[in-house]
Structures are given as structure tokens and as C-alpha cells.
Amino acid sequence: xxxxxxxxxxxxxxxxxxxxxxxxxxxxxxxxxxxxxxxxxxxxxxxxxxxxxxxxxxxxxxxxxxxxxxxxxxxxxxxxxxxxxxxxxxxxxxxxxxxxxxxxxxxxxxxxxxxxxxxxxxxxxxxxxxxxxxxxxxxxxxxxxxxxxxxxxxxxxxxxxxxxxxxxxxxxxxxxxxxxxxxxxxxxxxxxxxxxxxxxxxxxxxxxxxxxxxxxxxxxxxxxxxxxxxxxxxxxxxxxxxx
Amino acid sequence: xxxxxxxxxxxxxxxxxxxxxxxxxxxxxxxxxxxxxxxxxxxxxxxxxxxxxxxxxxxxxxxxxxxxxxxxxxxxxxxxxxxxxxxxxxxxxxxxxxxxxxxxxxxxxxxxxxxxxxxxxxxxxxxxxxxxxxxxxxxxxxxxxxxxxxxxxxxxxxxxxxxxxxxxxxxxxxxxxxxxxxxxxxxxxxxxxxxxxxxxxxxxxxxxxxxxxxxxxxxxxxx
Amino acid sequence: xxxxxxxxxxxxxxxxxxxxxxxxxxxxxxxxxxxxxxxxxxxxxxxxxxxxxxxxxxxxxxxxxxxxxxxxxxxxxxxxxxxxxxxxxxxxxxxxxxxxxxxxxxxxxxxxxxxxxxxxxxxxxxxxxxxxxxxxxxxxxxxxxxxxxxxxxxxxxxxxxxxxxxxxxxxxxxxxxxxxxxxxxxxxxxxxxxxxxxxxxxxxxxxxxxxxxxxxxxxxxxxxxxxxxxxxxxxxxxxxxxxxxxxxxxxxxxxxxxxxxxxxxxxxxxxxxxxxxxxxxxxxxxxxxx
Numbered sequence: 001x002x003x004x005x006x007x008x009x010x011x012x013x014x015x016x017x018x019x020x021x022x023x024x025x026x027x028x029x030x031x032x033x034x035x036x037x038x039x040x041x042x043x044x045x046x047x048x049x050x051x052x053x054x055x056x057x058x059x060x061x062x063x064x065x066x067x068x069x070x071x072x073x074x075x076x077x078x079x080x081x082x083x084x085x086x087x088x089x090x091x092x093x094x095x096x097x098x099x100x101x102x103x104x105x106x107x108x109x110x111x112x113x114x115x116x117x118x119x120x121x122x123x124x125x126x127x128x129x130x131x132x133x134x135x136x137x138x139x140x141x142x143x144x145x146x147x148x149x150x151x152x153x154x155x156x157x158x159x160x161x162x163x164x165x166x167x168x169x170x171x172x173x174x175x176x177x178x179x180x181x182x183x184x185x186x187x188x189x190x191x192x193x194x195x196x197x198x199x200x201x202x203x204x205x206x207x208x209x210x211x212x213x214x215x216x217x218x219x220x221x222x223x224x225x226x227x228x229x230x231x232x233x234x235x236x237x238x239x240x241x242x243x
Numbered sequence: 244x245x246x247x248x249x250x251x252x253x254x255x256x257x258x259x260x261x262x263x264x265x266x267x268x269x270x271x272x273x274x275x276x277x278x279x280x281x282x283x284x285x286x287x288x289x290x291x292x293x294x295x296x297x298x299x300x301x302x303x304x305x306x307x308x309x310x311x312x313x314x315x316x317x318x319x320x321x322x323x324x325x326x327x328x329x330x331x332x333x334x335x336x337x338x339x340x341x342x343x344x345x346x347x348x349x350x351x352x353x354x355x356x357x358x359x360x361x362x363x364x365x366x367x368x369x370x371x372x373x374x375x376x377x378x379x380x381x382x383x384x385x386x387x388x389x390x391x392x393x394x395x396x397x398x399x400x401x402x403x404x405x406x407x408x409x410x411x412x413x414x415x416x417x418x419x420x421x422x423x424x425x426x427x428x429x430x431x432x433x434x435x436x437x438x439x440x441x442x443x444x445x446x447x448x449x450x451x452x453x454x455x456x457x458x459x460x461x462x463x464x465x466x
Numbered sequence: 467x468x469x470x471x472x473x474x475x476x477x478x479x480x481x482x483x484x485x486x487x488x489x490x491x492x493x494x495x496x497x498x499x500x501x502x503x504x505x506x507x508x509x510x511x512x513x514x515x516x517x518x519x520x521x522x523x524x525x526x527x528x529x530x531x532x533x534x535x536x537x538x539x540x541x542x543x544x545x546x547x548x549x550x551x552x553x554x555x556x557x558x559x560x561x562x563x564x565x566x567x568x569x570x571x572x573x574x575x576x577x578x579x580x581x582x583x584x585x586x587x588x589x590x591x592x593x594x595x596x597x598x599x600x601x602x603x604x605x606x607x608x609x610x611x612x613x614x615x616x617x618x619x620x621x622x623x624x625x626x627x628x629x630x631x632x633x634x635x636x637x638x639x640x641x642x643x644x645x646x647x648x649x650x651x652x653x654x655x656x657x658x659x660x661x662x663x664x665x666x667x668x669x670x671x672x673x674x675x676x677x678x679x680x681x682x683x684x685x686x687x688x689x690x691x692x693x694x695x696x697x698x699x700x701x702x703x704x705x706x707x708x709x710x711x712x713x714x715x716x717x718x719x720x721x722x723x724x725x726x727x728x729x730x731x732x733x734x735x736x737x738x739x740x741x742x743x744x745x746x747x748x749x750x751x752x753x754x755x756x
Contacts, residue, residue, distance in 0.1 A: 050431070118331050151413045
């Protein structure tokens with residue numbers, strides 16, 4: 001990629017990104033700026049729902065990078081996002097985590113926990129990680145049985161906090177979120193037919209003045225260099241996504 | 244999964260009622276103590292009682308988790324002795340509500356009890372009433388308006404408690420998802436219909452309290 | 467009026483107390499010594515002399531620094547022995563000046579308040595008699611707010627008596643009642659106390675009241691109680707002239723006395739030792755304020 005048109009090089013662009021990209025995205029942004037001399041790129045992190053609402057309310061966001069397709073597709077259906085720019089930028093996996101000194105569990109053995117135990121997941125109504133967790137546990141047939149034990153975190157960070165304190169015996173988060181957290185250990189990875197395909201999807205939001213530059217950034221993200229950067233943080237390549 | 248729309252309403256009312264029942268007797272006794280007795284450390288007790296009213300609810304929640312959590316002193320003791328956990332249970336919701344409602348109860352009941360003429364209590368004692376009977380049969384009835392206002396306000400605060408509850412009791416559907424928690428979750432999920440339901444109930448409750456409490460404000464002196 | 471003490475029955479009250487209240491510059495010290503065999507003892511003196519404080523010490527509402535209090539032979543307080551019976555166990559009736567009826571209770575409920583629960587439920591014959599004696603039977607269901615000052619104090623009195631106290635303490639109970647009503651209350655109180663044989667200590671600064679009620683009077687001055695004596699003795703200076711005699715006839719125009727003597731600061735003057743003298747009493751009209 002060479003240096004693009006300098007016409008829009010002065011204007012900073014704003015991205016709205018899912019919280020799970022909080023560790024990986026800064027590196028990608030820096031690499032992109034070094035390579036193309038682009039002006040500042042501001043990133044706003046948050047829960048995909050909240051960010052989607054901001055876009056709907058007209059916030060000056062040039063591109064979205066969300067943890068699940070639903071919110072992106074909703075924006076496309078509303079005519080706010082450019083369908084032609086929609087792409088899967090990475091994949092992720094669910095993992096089961098537990099406190100450092102807690103019991104060893106697997107997704108399949110969660111039902112063995114006593115009734116007073118707690119399992120922390122994101123609120124499926126608003127957190128994509130929670131929806132993926134529900135998908136996985138329903139596929140395993142243990143969703144109903146586990147129902148009395150769930151604690152809903154407001155977001156993935158909330159789930160992590162609960163498990164780190166030892167207030168829950170297990171939690172479900174993305175593999176990328178569990179990396180490098182000292183007080184938790186990964187008990188199990190969601191692989192297998194029942195495991196959901198976690199796709200991170202992005203699209204450009206035209207009309208806020210930075211569409212061209214945003215498209216170029218998304219191109220960079222799916223390029224080999226971009227994918228390498230994401231892989232360093234534990235994300236899987238887009239090719240792993242379901243067809 | 245989500246519980247039926249009516250569950251958080253019933254839960255909130257239950258939790259608030261239990262919280263008020265929990266703090267009622269000790270709170271009123273404390274109000275009497277602060278109203279009637281001067282003792283060393285009285286101002287400190289006053290400040291401690293007022294503290295949960297002034298502290299941000301999240302700070303209160305933080306302290307509760309630190310104390311009652313599985314790694315905290317009280318939590319560890321409870322788990323060792325009774326195999327019981329507090330965090331993320333309905334008990335935690337009751338405790339969080341009780342802690343934030345206590346200052347309101349004490350501070351509203353205290354002036355009402357202060358306003359009870361000394362003569363009434365002195366006569367009560369002369370008629371043979373020991374301290375407990377005196378409190379129950381003379382002081383409380385004489386201050387009933389202020390005491391009722393105190394309970395009502397405490398109940399309202401307990402129902403509306405969010406910050407401390409979120410941290411301490413968490414969002415456990417079917418157990419601790421009180422109205423304010425459920426309202427927040429529904430809003431986050433974009434479920435405006437549900438959010439509006441709880442907005443309505445909570446607003447109606449608050450309005451009722453705000454209209455009722457001033458009419459019960461303590462009137463100085465007896466008839 | 468002081469009968470010889472009966473060796474078998476202890477006096478209704480024996481007390482000697484030293485009480486300090488207040489702090490720093492505002493300290494008030496009281497020294498009081500009282501004895502009452504039976505009947506009514508009046509504590510008489512100006513406001514602030516320590517009469518009410520004495521009463522509070524007897525009731526246990528205030529703790530003396532030194533001294534002792536014995537009622538009917540039982541020690542209620544003794545500084546040296548460290549004895550201090552709490553108010554609710556002293557068996558003492560308390561009638562303050564005002565504001566003492568429980569506003570949330572009816573007359574009958576107020577009167578029965580100090581009694582065991584069984585007797586509180588239904589007014590028994592004894593209580594009904596008491597209400598009749600004090601002329602408040604018709605007010606049994608009324609709330610204190612609807613009663614006049616005099617009626618309220620009668621209820622307060624009934625309430626204290628219903629609990630059968632060993633000693634009744636009354637702190638200027640009629641001070642806020644106007645004069646015409648007071649004379650009737652004095653008569654009622656004396657009659658009731660006599661009928662119940664209830665010893666009482668009564669505080670007042672009104673000489674007429676003291677004279678009407680007292681068997682013995684103790685005069686108070688600036689934190690000290692004086693010696694006790696017959697009402698006439700102690701209150702003599704409040705009444706510069708006195709007329710004594712046997713009343714042989716009383717009517718609208720006055721009294722007929724036999725063996726009358728007129729006494730005053732200048733001495734005593736006998737009038738009508740054998741015959742009768744008719745005495746008409748007229749009070750001068752009120753002088754209008756200028």
C-alpha cells in the first residue's frame with residue numbers, strides 16, 4: 001500500500017470498536033499511521049450495543065469494528081453502514097476461565113457445580129460475548145440446568161472482574177480477553193461442533209467525512225500485516241469464519 | 244434468559260421490605276440513643292451513620308464486596324462456619340439496600356424522637372415501664388408520625404438502590420435482578436418497553452413517598 | 467397535725483440529699499432534708515430554689531451526689547452503699563406540671579397505663595371508682611387533646627394513683643390552671659389523698675395552695691430546705707393576719723365563730739371568747755391597670 005491521496009489526510013477519523021479489540025487495535029493503528037502517514041485516528045471502545053446506538057444517534061463515527069455481526073448488520077439494514085465495505089476482520093474463540101485457586105472445570109462439566117456456585121457471563125441481551133456463551137451452552141444442552149447459577153456481567157470486563165475476585169467459580173469470555181490476566185486461568189477452550197463462531201465484523205459509516213480514510217484502514221486490517229498484528233493478540237484469521 | 248416482567252417488581256418490594264425489617268429495630272434504637280444520650284464518641288457514631296448516605300453507592304458496594312466477598316474477612320468466616328456465600332445472592336441485595344437506607348431511617352426518626360416531651364418518658368418510668376417497654380409503649384407511639392416517615396423513606400431508598408447492589412449482589416436473573424438493575428439491563432439491551440415499565444413503577448413509588456412523607460413530618464410537642 | 471410517729475410503721479419518706487446539676491459556671495447545688503410520717507408534705511418556696519430538683523431526686527430522675535432516700539422504710543438510694551433503684555422500680559407516682567398525658571391514648575387507657583396487661587384491657591370496678599372520685603368517669607373515651615387543663619391534671623392524678631404508689635410526687639401540677647378551678651382541685655386532691663391514705667410530696671410557690679393541701683410544710687430558699695413544721699407556722703409571714711375560732715355557722719353572709727382570736731405581727735387579740743362573732747369576708751375589687 002502506498003501513500004494514498006493527500007486530499008483527506010488532514011481530517012482525523014473516528015472508529016467505534018468493541019472492547020475486545022482494546023489491546024490489539026492501538027498497535028494496528030500505529031502501524032497504519034507509520035505506513036501511510038495518516039492523521040490521528042481516534043478509537044472509541046465500548047459495548048457493541050452502546051456504540052451502535054451512538055451511530056444511530058448520529059455520532060461522527062467513520063467505521064465500526066464489532067465483536068459480532070448482529071450490530072453491524074443492523075446498521076447496514078438501517079442504511080447507516082456501507083454494505084460493500086462489510087468484512088470479517090478476525091475470528092475469536094470462547095474460553096472458560098476460573099479463578100486461580102478454583103476448581104478445574106470444562107464447558108461440558110459445568111453442570112457438576114453445586115447450586116450455590118456462580119457462573120459469570122455477559123448479559124446475553126446486550127453483550128455479544130454473552131450471546132455467544134448462551135449459544136454454546138444451549139448447544140451443549142446445559143443452558144437450562146445452569147440457569148440458577150448465572151451472574152450477568154455488564155460487559156466482558158465485568159465478567160473478568162467477577163472471576164478474578166473469586167466470586168464466581170467460572171466465567172465465559174473471549175480467548176483474547178483472558179490473555180495475560182494474572183488471577184485467572186483458562187480452564188477450557190470452546191472447540192467442537194457446539195462452539196460458536198465468533199466473528200469480528202467491520203464496516204464503514206459514510207457521511208461523516210472520513211469514509212475514504214476509514215476504508216483504507218479496514219483494508220489494512222485485513223491485509224497480511226494487519227492479520228499478523230491481530231494474531232499476536234490471540235485473534236484468529238478471518239478465513240476461519242463460517243462461510 | 245430473562246425472567247418474567249413482573250418478577251423484578253416483586254423482588255424489589257421483597258428485598259426492600261426485608262431491608263427495612265432488618266434495620267428497623269436497631270435503627271430506631273440508634274435514633275433513640277442519639278436523640279436522648281450524650282456519650283463519648285457520639286459524634287463519631289453520628290458521622291458513621293450518615294456516611295452511607297453521602298458516599299457514592301459504588302463506594303459502598305466496593306466496601307461490601309471487600310468485606311463479604313470470598314476473600315474478605317466476613318465472607319471467609321461465613322464460608323468456613325456455614326458454607327454460605329453472600330455475594331451474588333438475594334441476601335446481598337438485602338444487605339446493600341439495608342446499608343444505604345439506614346442513614347435515612349435514623350436521621351428521620353431522630354428528630355421525631357427528640358420531640359417527644361421528657362415528661363412523657365418520665366411518667367412512663369414512674370408507672371413502672373423499664374427501658375424496653377418505655378421505648379415500645381411510650382416513645383415510639385408518641386413519635387409515630389416521624390417514625391412512619393422514616394420507615395417509608397427508608398423503604399423508598401431501599402427499592403431504588405442500584406450502584407451498591409450491582410457490585411455486591413450482581414445481576415443474577417431470578418435472584419437479584421431488582422427493578423433498577425433490570426431497568427439498566429433492559430436499557431442496555433435496547434428493550435425500551437421493559438425499561439419503561441420499571442421507570443413507571445419506580446416513578447409512581449417515588450411520587451407516592453414524596454407526597455406522603457412530608458405529611459408525616461414530626462410536629463413539635465404533644466397535643 | 468404531726469401525730470406521734472408510730473414505731474411499727476416506718477415513715478412514708480426519709481431523705482437527705484446533696485444534688486449538683488449543671489456544668490462549669492452554671493452549677494446549681496442543692497441540700498435538702500425531708501421527713502414525712504404520713505399525709506401531705508408541701509415544699510414551698512420561690513422558683514429556682516430547688517424544690518423540683520428535690521422531687522426529681524426522690525423519683526430517681528436525677529442522681530444525688532451524696533445522701534439517701536428511703537420510702538416506707540425501703541432504701542431507694544444510698545450513695546455510701548452504692549444503692550440506686552431505677553425510677554421504674556421505685557413504686558413512686560409522678561404528676562408533673564403539664565404535657566404528661568399520652569396523647570395517643572384515651573383517658574381510660576392513660577389511667578390504666580401502668581397496670582398489668584390484663585387490667586388494661588377492661589376497666590374494672592376499682593378503676594371505675596377512681597374515675598368517679600376524680601369526676602372524670604364521663605371522659606373515659608376522650609383523647610387528651612379534647613380535655614381542659616384541669617381535666618387533664620385529674621386524669622394524670624388518677625393515672626398515678628391507679629398504680630398504687632407508695633409515695634406520690636406532684637410538681638406544681640395546678641400551676642397552669644386558673645384560680646377559680648384550682649380551689650376545686652385542691653379540695654378534690656385532699657379528699658382523694660385522704661381516702662387512699664396516699665402519702666404525697668407537693669411542690670408549690672403559692673401560699674394559698676400550700677395552706678390548703680399541707681399537713682407539713684418545708685420552706686425552700688436558694689438551694690436549701692429549711693426545717694419542716696405545721697403549715698401555719700412556716701407560712702405565717704405569708705399571712706400577716708389570721709383569725710382562729712370554732713366555726714358554729716357558715717352561710718352566704720359569712721361565718722359565725724366562737725372563741726375567736728385575731729393574730730398578727732403585733733400580737734394576738736381575743737374576740738368573742740364566749741359569745742359569737744359574725745365575720746363577713748369581702749375581697750377588694752381588682753384595681754384597674756393604668
